[in-house]
Amino acid sequence: xxxxxxxxxxxxxxxxxxxxxxxxxxxxxxxxxxxxxxxxxxxxxxxxxxxxxxxxxxxxxxxxxxxxxxxxxxxxxxxxxxxxxxxxxxxxxxxxxxxxxxxxxxxxxxxxxxx
Amino acid sequence: xxxxxxxxxxxxxxxxxxxxxxxxxxxxxxxxxxxxxxxxxxxxxxxxxxxxxxxxxxxxxxxxxxxxxxxxxxxxxxxxxxxxxxxxxxxxxxxxxxxxxxxxxxxxxx
Numbered sequence: 001x002x003x004x005x006x007x008x009x010x011x012x013x014x015x016x017x018x019x020x021x022x023x024x025x026x027x028x029x030x031x032x033x034x035x036x037x038x039x040x041x042x043x044x045x046x047x048x049x050x051x052x053x054x055x056x057x058x059x060x061x062x063x064x065x066x067x068x069x070x071x072x073x074x075x076x077x078x079x080x081x082x083x084x085x086x087x088x089x090x091x092x093x094x095x096x097x098x099x100x101x102x103x104x105x106x107x108x109x110x111x112x113x114x115x
Numbered sequence: 116x117x118x119x120x121x122x123x124x125x126x127x128x129x130x131x132x133x134x135x136x137x138x139x140x141x142x143x144x145x146x147x148x149x150x151x152x153x154x155x156x157x158x159x160x161x162x163x164x165x166x167x168x169x170x171x172x173x174x175x176x177x178x179x180x181x182x183x184x185x186x187x188x189x190x191x192x193x194x195x196x197x198x199x200x201x202x203x204x205x206x207x208x209x210x211x212x213x214x215x216x217x218x219x220x221x222x223x224x225x
Contacts (some may be wrong), residue, residue, distance in 0.1 A: 035215075040124065042203060042217040043158070058212065090157060103148060103160040104205075104213060 003027070008093050008108040019078040021110050023091030030096050032074035033104065034058075034066065037088040049074055081114045084094050088112075118142070119206055121216030129224050134191040136219035138204035145207055147187045149178060152218070153200040161189075194223050 007022035031050050035043040035051065035058075045058030047066040055066050059074060067075040074093075078085055089110045094102035117128035119164045120139045128134050138147065150158040162171055164187060171178045175198075177190045193196055201218040208214045 033213075041218060042121070043205075044217040045132050045212060045214065048212060056212075059214075104150075104158070104161065106157040106159070 004091055004093055004105050004107040006089075006110050008110050009108060011110055011112045013078075013081050013112065015082060015113075015114060017081050019081050019112065019114075020114070021076040021078075021089055021091075023074045023076070023107055024059050024072050025074075025105070027093070027095075027105075028071065029093035029105075030071075031094040031095075031102065032068065033092040033094075034064075034074065034076045035090045035092065036060070037090055037109070043090065046076065048049065048087040081112075086112060086114045118208055118214045119204055119216045121204055121219060123219055124217065125220045125222075127222045127224065128194050130196060134194050134198070134221055135188055136202050136204075137186065137188050137201075138206075138216050139186045141185070144186075144187075147180060148205045148213065149187075149189055150203045150205060150215075151200050152203065156200070158203060163168065193219075194221070196223050196225050199223050206224050220222050 004025045013019050018047045033048040034046040037043050044060050046060055048057050049055045049068040088098050091107040092104040094104050103108050117220045122137050148163045149161040150160055152158045162178050167184050169180040175192045179188045201220050203218045204216045205213045
């Protein structure tokens with residue numbers, strides 16, 4: 001089975017801090033995604049990457065950046081954390097680029113609280 | 116904004132009752148996926164529908180894709196406490212980006 005691992009289950013940070021959320025997948029998947037999940041809003045796409053060093057903005061990229069230096073690792077960066085970035089962050093991966101019907105495999109999520 | 120509307124937002128049923136959640140789009144969809152997220156867990160893929168009018172079953176779960184490929188439903192027959200969680204539909208947009216509905220939270224009273 002595909003394993004998508006997120007480095008932290010819970011994280012508490014202060015306003016203005018730089019925050020790194022790490023995600024690693026072990027199945028050589030091309031695509032990786034970062035979503036945030038908020039009650040009543042479902043999952044909203046922040047950024048995704050379809051190859052090493054490639055990235056594309058999702059629906060809500062403001063305040064975030066990403067890094068994909070290696071195929072298996074996709075990092076989400078909050079340059080200066082704000083309280084409205086308190087949320088559950090979910091990383092996901094899927095097999096191949098260009099396919100519109102690849103299912104996503106999700107990590108367990110990181111609950112980030114910004115105080 | 117989101118490409119799909121999912122209703123209801125929340126449903127509380129008695130164990131043994133049926134449950135249905137719906138996803139509706141204003142545009143024709145190439146395919147639709149369904150995911151389940153248990154409380155405290157992460158979304159897990161259930162199924163994908165591709166063809167117009169397609170119906171697929173997984174035990175007590177029945178998935179339908181509308182004839183016009185603009186809507187889909189997930190129906191659970193005789194709910195059990197193991198069915199609790201949030202059910203999401205997801206549709207493809209601009210290639211390999213998946214856009215999720217807001218989800219339907221299912222609670223089951225035993």
